Amino acid sequence: MNTKLIFTIAKSLLVARWRQTLVAAIGVTFSIAMFITLLGFMTGLNDLLDGLILNRTPHIKLYNELKSTPNQPIAISDKFKNNYNFIHSLKPSGTRAEIYNYGAIIDALKNDNRVFGVAPKLVAQVFYNVGAIDVTGVINGIDVEAENKLFYFQDYITSGKFIDLKNTPNSIILGKGLADKMLANIGDVVQVTTPKGDRIQLKVVGYFQSGLQDFDKTQSYASLTTAQKLLGKPSNYVTDIQIKLTDMSLAPLVGKEYAKVFNLDAEDIQTANSQFETGSSVRSIISYAVGITLLVVAGFGIYNILNMMIYEKMDSIAILKATGFSGKDVNFIFISIALTIGFFGGLAGLISGFGLSMVIDNVPFNTAALPTIKTYPINYNPKFYVIGIIFSLITTYFAGLFPARKASKIDPVVIIRGK
Amino acid sequence: MSIVLQAKGISKNFHDPVTIQVLKDVSFEINRGEFVSVIGKSGCGKSTLLYILSTMDTDYEGDLLIDGVAMRNKKESELALVRNEKIGFVFQFHYLLNEFSVLRNVMLPGLKLGKYTEQEVEHRAMEKLRVLGIDNEAHKLANQLSGGQKQRVAIARALINDPLIIMGDEPTGNLDKKNSKIVFDIFNELAHEFKQTLLIVTHDNEFAQSTDRIIEMEDGRIIRM
Numbered sequence: 001m002n003t004k005l006i007f008t009i010a011k012s013l014l015v016a017r018w019r020q021t022l023v024a025a026i027g028v029t030f031s032i033a034m035f036i037t038l039l040g041f042m043t044g045l046n047d048l049l050d051g052l053i054l055n056r057t058p059h060i061k062l063y064n065e066l067k068s069t070p071n072q073p074i075a076i077s078d079k080f081k082n083n084y085n086f087i088h089s090l091k092p093s094g095t096r097a098e099i100y101n102y103g104a105i106i107d108a109l110k111n112d113n114r115v116f117g118v119a120p121k122l123v124a125q126v127f128y129n130v131g132a133i134d135v136t137g138v139i140n141g142i143d144v145e146a147e148n149k150l151f152y153f154q155d156y157i158t159s160g161k162f163i164d165l166k167n168t169p170n171s172i173i174l175g176k177g178l179a180d181k182m183l184a185n186i187g188d189v190v191q192v193t194t195p196k197g198d199r200i201q202l203k204v205v206g207y208f209q210s211g212l213q214d215f216d217k218t219q220s221y222a223s224l225t226t227a228q229k230l231l232g233k234p235s236n237y238v239t240d241i242q243i244k245l246t247d248m249s250l251a252p253l254v255g256k257e258y259a260k261v262f263n264l265d266a267e268d269i270q271t272a273n274s275q276f277e278t279g280s281s282v283r284s285i286i287s288y289a290v291g292i293t294l295l296v297v298a299g300f301g302i303y304n305i306l307n308m309m310i311y312e313k314m315d316s317i318a319i320l321k322a323t324g325f326s327g328k329d330v331n332f333i334f335i336s337i338a339l340t341i342g343f344f345g346g347l348a349g350l351i352s353g354f355g356l357s358m359v360i361d362n363v364p365f366n367t368a369a370l371p372t373i374k375t376y377p378i379n380y381n382p383k384f385y386v387i388g389i390i391f392s393l394i395t396t397y398f399a400g401l402f403p404a405r406k407a408s409k410i411d412p413v414v415i416i417r418g419k
Numbered sequence: 420m421s422i423v424l425q426a427k428g429i430s431k432n433f434h435d436p437v438t439i440q441v442l443k444d445v446s447f448e449i450n451r452g453e454f455v456s457v458i459g460k461s462g463c464g465k466s467t468l469l470y471i472l473s474t475m476d477t478d479y480e481g482d483l484l485i486d487g488v489a490m491r492n493k494k495e496s497e498l499a500l501v502r503n504e505k506i507g508f509v510f511q512f513h514y515l516l517n518e519f520s521v522l523r524n525v526m527l528p529g530l531k532l533g534k535y536t537e538q539e540v541e542h543r544a545m546e547k548l549r550v551l552g553i554d555n556e557a558h559k560l561a562n563q564l565s566g567g568q569k570q571r572v573a574i575a576r577a578l579i580n581d582p583l584i585i586m587g588d589e590p591t592g593n594l595d596k597k598n599s600k601i602v603f604d605i606f607n608e609l610a611h612e613f614k615q616t617l618l619i620v621t622h623d624n625e626f627a628q629s630t631d632r633i634i635e636m637e638d639g640r641i642i643r644m
Contacts, residue, residue, distance in 0.1 A: 002530060002531060002533050005527075005530045005531060009527075012516075012518040012519060013518060015518070016517075016518040315514055316514075316516050316518075318514070319510075319514035319515075319516070320516075320527075321475075321499065322473075322475060322502065322508050322510075322514075323502065323503065323508065323527065323528040323531070323576065324499050324500065324502045324503020324504070324528055324531050324532070325499060325503075325531060326495060326496035326499035326500075327495055327496070327499075328496055329499075329531075411475075412475050413470045413475045413476045416470075416510055416512075416514070416588075417466065417470070
């Protein structure tokens with residue numbers, strides 16, 4: 001088959017009907033542009049919302065669950081070995097909240113090449129004293145630098161510097177909601193009461209805003225040392241070990257392994273936050289569905305235009321067949337017309353989709369819940385562009401398939417004798 | 420003298436709306452270099468016969484041999500190749516592609532055959548146009564030409580692959596006296612100077628009288644040849 005000749009003929013047919021061609025191509029351009037923009041915007045939002053939780057959640061959390069021991073004395077006793085024992089009203093007792101020998105565990109974790117980073121954490125229940133009123137809340141004792149590296153801590157600090165938490169002794173970073181409630185400004189000293197009744201004064205060095213208001217109303221951060229001092233515990237007292245893996249999908253598996261090796265409880269991110277993945281995938285499906293619908297509509301446009309072209313060019317097709325072009329050649333001519341429309345329309349669609357994304361990316365978007373976000377989020381994943389162009393080629397191919405088959409089946413005798 | 424085209428007992432029926440036999444056991448041969456005309460009244464089946472001989476119509480009984488090769492049981496693409504290489508066709512209407520220049524129109528079957536490079540095909544096309552006296556119009560678009568000129572371009576297109584045989588279906592049917600004369604003279608020149616085999620269907624008896632051989636048909640049969 002003489003491909004070059006076929007393309008020349010396809011090109012001249014296209015150029016001869018350039019207005020219709022343009023309309024068909026604009027249809028494809030529009031749908032691809034919308035597809036790209038929609039997916040970019042949706043995914044950008046998804047990433048933003050997921051990031052709210054996922055960025056701040058460790059892939060694996062190691063801790064001691066408050067629970068009764070599974071090895072009850074009666075089960076160990078030889079006397080009742082052959083019995084099936086029922087124990088009622090079992091209560092846990094003497095469970096230690098801290099992780100035993102955490103330094104050694106962290107060293108072991110850091111040598112595991114599946115682990116991206118490790119940050120110890122101490123969760124302390126406290127009462128914030130606002131005048132005569134006590135507000136219940138939580139102080140998270142953190143390793144400031146590790147926390148920032150793994151969980152982008154500084155992104156959520158709206159005033160003050162995160163590193164002051166480490167550099168200033170007895171300092172605290174309050175949630176914005178909590179600070180408003182306590183009327184505490186930066187530099188002020190606030191008082192907290194521990195569950196054991198000790199009162200401690202802490203200096204406010206910053207505010208954080210996580211985007212989750214309930215969270216900001218109860219949580220605050222202090223350095224690990226400050227939190228240990230607060231609880232009157234030694235410097236090896238840590239309640240959680242937070243782990244980030246290089247590959248998040250390994251979390252459930254690795255979590256189970258660590259739980260066994262270190263004799264601790266492990267919670268993986270997939271179990272803790274499964275609802276976010278569901279939300280993301282549903283939003284993606286909606287975007288794809290809308291994009292594909294637009295493309296199918298454009299495909300019908302191409303189908304119509306090619307059909308029209310075939311009726312108009314009946315004589316030309318007949319003479320091509322009479323002078324030695326086979327049905328396959330004619331088929332190929334019309335398929336390449338359709339694909340040309342698809343390719344160039346799609347390419348223009350990618351460019352305008354990119355442009356439209358850029359416009360949205362620069363539209364101001366200020367919300368109290370998301371302090372670090374200034375404009376609408378857009379995801380420029382090249383994957384969408386590849387999918388876009390492939391979709392446009394596939395749709396136009398199918399749109400061209402039936403008209404092309406019809407053209408290839410034209411009987412030249414019928415056309416020529418009909419004159 | 421070698422046989423270019425051989426029809427052996429060709430019959431054809433039309434089935435719509437009722438079955439009518441339009442060709443009844445038609446057999447004849449055409450030798451190389453012959454200028455043959457087929458005449459007969461309207462509806463006698465002469466055009467139907469021509470389209471079967473041109474391999475475009477494959478719904479018939481009997482056998483057709485072109486250059487000694489049987490056309491029955493050939494695939495559609497193989498028949499397309501035969502038409503491209505061995506048959507030049509001139510219709511009543513010119514059927515030029517308006518999107519292309521005159522030269523390009525002539526070149527298309529040559530490019531499709533792919534026997535020569537594009538430059539060679541172009542050179543050959545110019546040569547054919549020169550022989551037919553329309554080389555000045557080569558770069559015009561097909562629809563800018565007069566009816567007579569268009570038909571000459573169609574003849575040049577039929578000639579581009581040096582076909583074994585040129586078939587014509589009322590090639591002068593749409594032309595005035597003067598242009599008919601020109602086309603006829605061209606056919607005569609092709610037949611006698613270039614020894615081109617020609618098979619022309621016509622109802623113009625004057626035209627037919629001056630050909631080498633006349634096949635006359637009536638009611639789907641050959642009554643004189």
